[in-house]
Structures are given as C-alpha cells and as structure tokens.
Amino acid sequence: VSSSLPLVTIDHVFNNRACIQSENRQGVEALTRHVLSMGHKKIAFVYGAEDTVSDIRLTTFLRTMNEAGLSVPDDYLVASPYHDPASTREATAQLLALADRPTCILMPDDYSALGGMDAIRAAGLRIPEDISITGYDGVAMIQMCQPQLTTVEQRGTKVGEEAATILMDKVEGLTPCDRIEKRVVKTRLVVRESTKS
Numbered sequence: 001v002s003s004s005l006p007l008v009t010i011d012h013v014f015n016n017r018a019c020i021q022s023e024n025r026q027g028v029e030a031l032t033r034h035v036l037s038m039g040h041k042k043i044a045f046v047y048g049a050e051d052t053v054s055d056i057r058l059t060t061f062l063r064t065m066n067e068a069g070l071s072v073p074d075d076y077l078v079a080s081p082y083h084d085p086a087s088t089r090e091a092t093a094q095l096l097a098l099a100d101r102p103t104c105i106l107m108p109d110d111y112s113a114l115g116g117m118d119a120i121r122a123a124g125l126r127i128p129e130d131i132s133i134t135g136y137d138g139v140a141m142i143q144m145c146q147p148q149l150t151t152v153e154q155r156g157t158k159v160g161e162e163a164a165t166i167l168m169d170k171v172e173g174l175t176p177c178d179r180i181e182k183r184v185v186k187t188r189l190v191v192r193e194s195t196k197s
Contacts, residue, residue: 001014001017001106004177004178005177006170006171006177007167007170008020008092008163008167008168008170009175010159010163011052011053012051012052012053013052013182015180016141016180016182017178018166018167018170018180018181018182019181019182020159020162020163020166020182020183020184020185021182021183021184021185022028022133022154022155022159022184022185022187023184023185023186023187024053024056024057024060024187024188025056025060026186027057027136027152027187027189028057028060028061028064028136029060029064030152030167030187030189031106031117031134031136031150031151031152031189032060032061032064032065032106033064034189034191034195035104035106035132035134035140035195036064036065036068036070036152038104038132038161038188038195038196038197039197040103040104040132041070041103042076042100042102042103042104043065043070043072043076043102043103043104043105043106044076044077044078044095044100044102044104044105044106045058045061045076045077045078045105045106045181046078046079046080046088046091046095046105046106046108046112046116047061047077047078047080047108047126048079048080048081048082048093048108048115049077049079049080049081049082049130052077053104054108055075057108057136058077061106073100074192075095075098076095076102076153078094078095079145080108080112081093082108082109082112083109083111083112083114084115085112085114085116085118086111086115087112087115088107088108088112088113088114088115088116088119089116089118089119090114090115090119091115091116092105092115092116092119092120093123094178095136096119096120096123096125096131099129100142101131102131102142103132104131104132104133104134104195105132105133105134106133106134106136107133107134107135108136109136109137110134110135110136110137110138110139110142110149110151111137111139111142112135113133113134113135113142113149113151113194114145115141116133117133117194119136120133127147127194128147128193128194128196129196131197132150132194132195132196133149133194134149134150134151134152134154134194134195135149135150135151135176136151136152136154137151137152137153137154137156138151138152138153138154138156138188138190139151143192145190145192146193147194148192148193148194149192149193149194150189150190150191150192150193150194150195151190151192152187152188152189153187153188153189153190154185154187154188155185155186155187155188156161156192158183162183162185166183
C-alpha cells in the first residue's frame with residue numbers, strides 16, 4: 001500500500017490511494033427500514049468480522065433502529081465471520097434460544113444467510129411465516145434456495161468495472177498513482193420471499 005505501484009482498493013480506504021466503495025450505509029438503512037415497515041420491532045443483526053465495512057453496517061443499523069424509536073438488546077447483536085454459514089447457523093441458534101427471540105434476523109451476507117435458514121428450519125420454524133431473514137450482497141446463485149432471499153444487491157460487476165477503470169488510468173499514466181480518488185457504487189434493496197409482516 002505504501003509503494004509506488006498503481007493500486008485501487010475495494011471497500012477499505014487506505015491513505016493516498018484510490019478506493020471503490022459499495023454504499024453500505026444506504027444498503028443497511030434500506031434493508032432495516034424495509035423490515036421495520038413490515039411491522040418488525042424485534043430485529044437481530046448478525047454482523048461480519050471486525051473491519052470498516054462491518055462497523056459502518058452495524059452503526060447504520062443501530063442508528064436506523066434508534067430513529068424508529070427502538071432500542072436493540074445486546075443479545076440481538078451477534079458477530080460472525082463473513083461467508084461462514086456454519087458460524088451463522090450457531091449465531092442463529094443462539095438468537096432462537098432467547099426467551100424473547102427476534103422476529104427478523106439480518107445476516108452479514110447471502111452465503112451466511114444459508115446457515116441462518118438452516119438453523120431456523122432445524123428449530124422447527126418456517127421462513128417467513130415464523131421468522132423473517134435477510135441477506136446482503138445479491139448473489140444470484142443464492143436465489144436458488146427456497147424461499148428466495150430478501151437482500152441488498154451490491155452490484156459487484158459495477159464495483160469491479162470502476163476499480164479496473166481507475167487502475168488502468170493509473171497504469172497508463174493518465175492519473176498519478178498517489179492521487180486520492182473515492183467512488184461510491186449505490187446498492188439496491190431486492191425484496192423477495194424471506195421477509196413477511
């Protein structure tokens with residue numbers, strides 16, 4: 001990162017380097033407001049490993065809940081690594097074992113949501129009739145599961161195209177390697193079958 005090599009990062013900002021970011025604040029806010037609009041008040045959030053993206057998502061979730069006049073019990077916030085269905089299966093089982101369990105669980109990503117869905121079914125509950133669940137990323141292959149997952153689409157192809165364009169400009173000398181440039185790619189809420197009033 002400190003060398004003179006042309007460099008573009010994705011989602012993680014480093015000093016004096018170009019960065020493409022997915023609009024995580026917008027995505028989490030839209031997702032949270034969606035489940036709030038369906039009447040959910042007991043919403044749990046399984047968030048990813050400690051990093052900038054997770055911090056932004058968790059802070060945005062808590063702020064959006066606070067703006068809706070709702071507090072979130074500490075038990076409703078569970079850390080779990082990204083892309084780790086086994087870990088989110090355990091996290092979901094932990095949430096379902098609470099005396100006052102949530103009615104909706106937001107997952108850190110679509111792959112991790114598979115573990116959460118498995119835990120919900122193992123507990124004898126139905127999605128979304130008994131509990132709603134969401135993902136994050138918008139991975140097309142995950143939509144093969146049933147019910148189809150409500151998620152936030154990050155537009156990974158657009159992120160990659162933007163990163164490649166900036167990098168090529170630096171490689172070809174059109175922009176200086178140490179030029180600070182930040183671009184944000186908007187996310188899109190995709191409402192499917194895994195959430196219900």
